[in-house]
Structure formats: structure tokens, C-alpha cells
Ligand SMILES: [Zn+2]
């Protein structure tokens with residue numbers, strides 16, 4: 161198939177999918193947070209307010225600025241004559257060897273769609289792929305990261321990371337109602353102590369975390385519990401890494417990826433700082449449903465290790481340099 165023909169075919173596929181995807185995305189995102197039915201309701205309400213179709217169409221248009229690898233075309237052009245495994249391998253190759261954000265997004269979605277027996281939805285395995293796409297500027301990866309991986313009103317383990325990506329998303333979605341949903345989230349986070357739910361009174365003014373400015377505390381006791389026992393330290397450190405190594409370079413990286421630059425030093429430094437480049441041998445056990453005989457909850461490792469780096473990486477070598 162010639163390139164123009166491929167593009168036409170792909171356009172048709174996407175056009176047919178947009179409407180169906182809009183509805184499906186809401187369901188998937190709600191499913192991802194099955195911790196409580198309340199989550200699903202909150203998400204569905206937010207999606208209604210946002211006008212999901214409008215948001216997704218805007219995201220689709222922004223996404224199409226990124227180059228598509230041949231593997232992505234092969235994996236999506238003729239889905240009737242390709243096995244799930246073949247498709248998965250193509251996404252993997254497109255992501256690893258060409259830094260193709262479309263492949264990263266669909267690889268992440270594949271991870272969420274196939275939960276191994278005895279395991280909870282493996283959000284921790286989808287995370288590095290959505291994050292790889294998000295740091296390159298993919299709006300769809302950012303949205304999946306926020307709504308399908310981090311968001312949970314029940315455990316609120318990753319509100320600060322969701323807040324970070326919300327702010328980055330705003331840059332690309334200014335003028336759409338998606339931005340309003342970020343405000344709703346921020347309000348629910350900041351008005352009460354994250355540990356004991358106390359609110360501001362005449363005699364008590366809640367204090368914000370100085371690191372991420374997202375969570376509020378009634379006092380040092382609750383802050384210490386959140387920092388140590390609830391591992392906010394890990395999350396706050398990851399937000400710090402993103403603020404230092406992603407935020408100032410976000411536009412530069414995105415432009416370079418869209419141009420198809422072979423070497424993007426700021427991106428490689430960021431991937432290393434986040435732990436995306438960690439060798440797989442270091443985290444093999446995260447592909448198993450149990451740890452030391454105990455059931456393992458993927459949400460326990462959403463916010464990173466003590467130094468803020470990821471529990472599970474993506475690929476050690478950069479796409480740059482491995483291309484022949
Ligand atoms: Zn408190």
C-alpha cells in the first residue's frame with residue numbers, strides 16, 4: 161500500500177471509530193477505577209460536562225500531528241487479518257524503535273484491556289507507555305494517564321500527578337471544556353485535609369504541601385502520615401522530577417518529536433530521570449499477580465519509588481541510536 165493510500169485508509173478507520181470511541185472511552189475510564197462506583201459516577205458526570213466527543217475530536221486532531229510508524233499502519237490498517245499478538249508486537253516495535261506515540265497509546269490500551277488471571281487491572285504496566293507518550297506531548301496518552309491510570313476518588317493516591325498532567329493538558333486543550341473538569345478536581349482536593357477530612361474553619365487554616373501544592377493538611381501529624389505511610393514522598397518527588405526535567409522542555413520535546421528528530425537530548429535525560437530506562441530485569445516481579453505469595457495491588461506502585469522514579473520502566477535504550 162502506498163503512503164497516500166495508507167493515510168486515506170487510516171482516515172476512514174479513524175472517522176468510523178471516533179463516535180464509537182467517545183462512548184467507549186467513558187466506559188473504559190470508569191472501569192479503570194472500579195475501587196468505588198462513586199468514581200464511575202463522578203467520571204461520567206465530568207465527561208458529560210466536558211462534552212466527550214468534542215474533547216476527543218480535538219485530541220485526535222492534535223494527535224495526528226505526530227508521525228506514524230509503519231508498524232502502527234500495519235497494526236491498524238487490516239485488523240481482521242491480524243492476531244492480537246501480532247498487533248501487540250507491532251505496537252511494541254513502533255514504540256521502541258521509532259518513538260511512535262500512536263503505538264505507545266495503543267500499547268497502553270492493550271495492557272488495560274487484557275488483565276492476566278488472578279491480577280487486578282494492570283494499570284502499573286500501562287502507566288510507562290502512556291507516560292512515554294505523554295512526555296512527548298501526546299494528548300491522548302495524557303488523558304489516559306490522568307483518567308484511566310491515576311484518577312481514583314477512592315484512594316487519591318496520585319492526585320498530585322494527575323494535577324501535573326492536567327496542567328500540561330490545559331496548554332493543548334485551552335478553549336475546551338476539559339479544562340473545567342480540572343478545576344472541579346482541584347476543588348475536591350484542596351478543600352479538606354487528605355488524611356482526616358477536616359476543612360478550613362475560623363480557628364484552623366489548612367496548609368498545602370510545599371512540594372507539589374496539591375494536598376492540604378490540618379497539621380503536621382496528618383502531613384507526616386501522608387508523607388511516610390501513604391508514600392506521598394514518592395509522588396511529590398516524581399512531580400519534582402517532572403517540574404524540573406519535563407515542564408521547561410515540554411514544547412521543545414513535542415516539536416522535535418513531531419519533526420521526527422533523531423536525537424532529542426532533553427527527552428533522553430527526562431526518560432532516565434523518571435526511571436523509564438530501567439532494565440526490565442529490575443522489575444520482573446511486577447509482571448506477576450502476586451508478590452512473595454501476597455496478592456499485589458497495581459495501584460500501590462502508581463506513584464513511584466522512594467526517589468520518585470518508576471517501579472516499572474518501558475525500554476532501556478532510546479529509539480534514537482537503535483534505528484538502522
Ligand atoms: Zn488532618
Ligand SMILES: [Zn+2]
Pocket residue numbers: 320369370371372373374375392396
Ligand atoms: Zn507534595
